[in-house]
Amino acid sequence: MNSVQISHITKSYGNVTAVRDISLSINSGELFALIGPDGAGKTTLFRMLTTLLLPDKGDATVCGLDMRKDWRQIRTISGYMPGRFSLYQDLSVEENLEFFATVFKTTIQENYDLIHDIYVQLEPFSKRRAGKLSGGMKQKLALCCALIHRPRVLFLDEPTTGVDPVSRKEFWDILSRIKEQNITIIVSTPYMDEASRCDRIALMRNGSCLRTDTPEQICASFPHKLWSLKGKELYQLLLDAREYPQTYSCHAFGDCHHFIFKEENDKADDLAAYLRMKGHEDVLIERLEPSVEDCFMDFGEDDQ
Amino acid sequence: MNVIEVRELTKKFGDFTAVDKISFEVKEGEIFGFLGANGAGKTTAMRILCGLSKPTSGEAKVAGYDIYKQAEPVKQHIGYMSQKFSLYGNLKVWENIRLFGGIYGLSDKQLKEKTDRMLAVLHMEDKRDTLVDSLPLGWKQKLAFSVAILHDPRIVFLDEPTGGVDPVTRRQFWELIYQAARRGITVFVTTHYMDEAEYCDRVSIMVDGRVDALDSPSALKKQFNTTTMNDVFYSLARKAGRGE
DSSP: OEEEEEEEEEEEETTEEEEEEEEEEEETTOEEEEEOOTTSSHHHHHHHHTTSSOOSEEEEEETTEETTTOHHHHHHHEEEEOSSOOSOTTSBHHHHHHHHHHHTTOOTTTTHHHHHHHHHHHGGGTTSBGGGSOHHHHHHHHHHHHHTTOOSEEEESSTTTTOOHHHHHHHHHHHHHHHTTTOEEEEEESOGGGGGGSSEEEEEETTEEEEEEOHHHHHHTOOSOEEEEEOSSHHHHHHHHHHSTTEEEEEEETTEEEEEESSTTOOHHHHHHHHHHTTOTTOEEEEEOOOHHHHHHHTTSTTO | OEEEEEEEEEEEETTEEEEEEEEEEEETTOEEEEEEOTTSSHHHHHHHHTTSSOOSEEEEEETTEETTTOHHHHHHTEEEEESSOOSOTTSBHHHHHHHHHHHTTOOHHHHHHHHHHHHHHTTOGGGTTSBGGGSOHHHHHHHHHHHHTTTOOSEEEEESTTTTOOHHHHHHHHHHHHHHHHTTOEEEEEOSOHHHHTTSSEEEEEETTEEEEEEOHHHHHHHTTOSOHHHHHHHHHTTOOOOO
């Protein structure tokens, strides 16, 4: 069953096309991520799916409800956590939660089991004003408020942007637990390494959807053989590797570079000899499996 | 030679110790990664080193100047950029360069030369008259970095410069960092991308206001008996007692 069905949606602001002819179907109970950098169109897409914005063209349904006609019902079954903190700063933690529960005609008690895991960490601060909470705590409160009416679909817009790796991992652990409650989760992120936590992902750039699939399938369909280059002088190695005539691309990836030959049958030995001649005595070249980030970067490698 | 020397630097807000007796040095031309969990005290420490906030106790010299007595010369010899505030969006590219160059006291002749060279390096010659707001984030950040080092500072402080930037532009940004370091500019950078930690000569990791680890990425990985900086970060930051 499709929880969210998007067909050919387009949205422009003046002469900027924020979302360009996007079609997606997201299954019920799926943990689905829109992955892409700033300006990819993720937020605009979320605003349309949560009925806060109408598309110029195209249609979408959320749990079978039409975004144009049934917007009232969509709002009652959706939970939305925007990228910018948007709770009431002057209300306490408890008051914010109470407010959102009341607006959705429910009570904290009724759905407390759903947020219990997250809310226990907030309970010591329940009387504190939301505006006085730390960033991590604000984020957890916002998630509780988005969940308190037990939505069928949860929209989370960049919940982990600017968050350190440890807190990011914690947040994804929380999402995995919410998923077990049979809530469809659609989350956006600029971090490619978060793809592995999702059932399926859509890679987005400049308003378009480049690819939609499981992270494994996206990596499996990478069209090149990928090699890793390691050496002592990494930056110089990068510059020299790019000068090699048979180089298709070479990108820095942490402690190594990811390298692709123009022709698949090119030999790593020849590249090693060339790099040694350039003074990289210690160069180490090995085969490597691509990551989602490799795949993302490969889309549009030609026009960059 | 050290361009940053920090001894027992401490900053308290009421009874909360944001920065707790940190000590370290940064060498000239080094790319120094300043990592830590949210709330570990990185921004507070960085603001002190930029001369924007006075420490409660301890000593620090930046570019040879004492941060207590010579905060103004400190500001003249550093560059700074953050993810949030970079440039004036409602000014054109050339106007931003003119504004910041003027603030740092560059002559018209210097400004013209530097503007031309900068736009050529960034492949932005045709964007001279474009409003900064209408540039993609990645371009803004590359431009903001180039503006931050326009006056050839001894050190440039970068606060999460690549957050939300696409993977290709993120790497181009780091090439600008490498080029600046080769020119002798010391780079002091915070990031949440652990692959970027690998690009640093040395990395410090702050936990609960303290510097709990400081070494080259390869030495840190050896010390923590792991193969990734992500694991190093994880094993340190997981122990943190305080939230943000």
